[in-house]
Amino acid sequence: MVVANLSNIVTDTWVNVTWDEFMELVDHPDYQQGRFYYYQNYMRIEMSPVGSVHGNTNNVVANVVNLYATLKNIKIKGWVNTSFRKTSEGECQPDLAFYIGDKVTFPPLNNSPVDINGLAAPTLVVEIAASSINDDLGFKRLLYEWLGVKEYWIMDAKNNDIIAFEISDGGSRTIGESKVLPGLNIATVKEAIQRSLTQDDGEVNRWLLGIFS
Structure with missing residues (x-):
């Protein structure tokens, strides 16, 4: 698990963010194809292709x-x-x-x-x-x-x-x-x-x- 840098989010891993930061990324156009998870101040955005x-x-x-x-x-x-x-x-x-x-x-x-x-x-x-x-x-x-x-x-x-x-x-x-x-x-x-x-x-x-x- 890593701490977030909102300008360069690492996807497909759990990242330490606040709820407000999570909501900002949910609406971000770069991640509209992602799947989002949030639990105990950690977020995961899954961007891997679906085969x-x-x-x-x-x-x-x-x-x-x-x-x-x-x-x-x-x-x-x-x-x-x-x-x-x-x-x-x-x-x-x-x-x-x-x-x-x-x-x-x-x-x-x-x-x-x-x-x-x-x-x-x-x-x-x-x-x-x-x-x-x-x-x-x-x-x-x-x-x-x-x-x-x-x-x-x-x-x-x-x-x-x-x-x-x-x-x-x-x-x-x-x-x-x-x-x-x-x-x-x-x-x-x-x-x-x-x-x-x-x-x-x-x-x-x-x-x-x-x-x-």
Whole structure:
């Protein structure tokens, strides 16, 4: 972690800044394609290019979650690359985020970051790690614990692997079956990603339908 020089920000690492400095950079035209995170006076702007492995994994995981929830009649609403902000305290922009369950209040649809000062954080958050696996397991994991996310999945895109955590009481532990999507084995998500390396989306989805039905 480094101390910020706002005239020459180092991206893809955690940088020590105030909230006001963070907000200045969020609106800076040079970083409009970046993904922003903020936790305990540290900011991370991710500017690395998104390749096909990252995009494919993102697509497959979203398909698995949405198909499972649909077939099991679980109420769900998903967001892709959306910012969630706790003003003056924290921010995240995960690859995928889902609000799940009958008692969940969905955020309003607009072009502003989702305000989670009064609204709950997403139920499930997914990060696709192409080159940031250590960060996703470390500082981001602490961020999602603090925000109150219920479940956090890290997709290791390079190794086609997945690590899933249940978050409760401010801490987290690895799980083999989703708690927010009861009955969904994490191994099924991993196999769907493996199949996507040689099969098209239709083939993978038909396999999933057979597993879930």
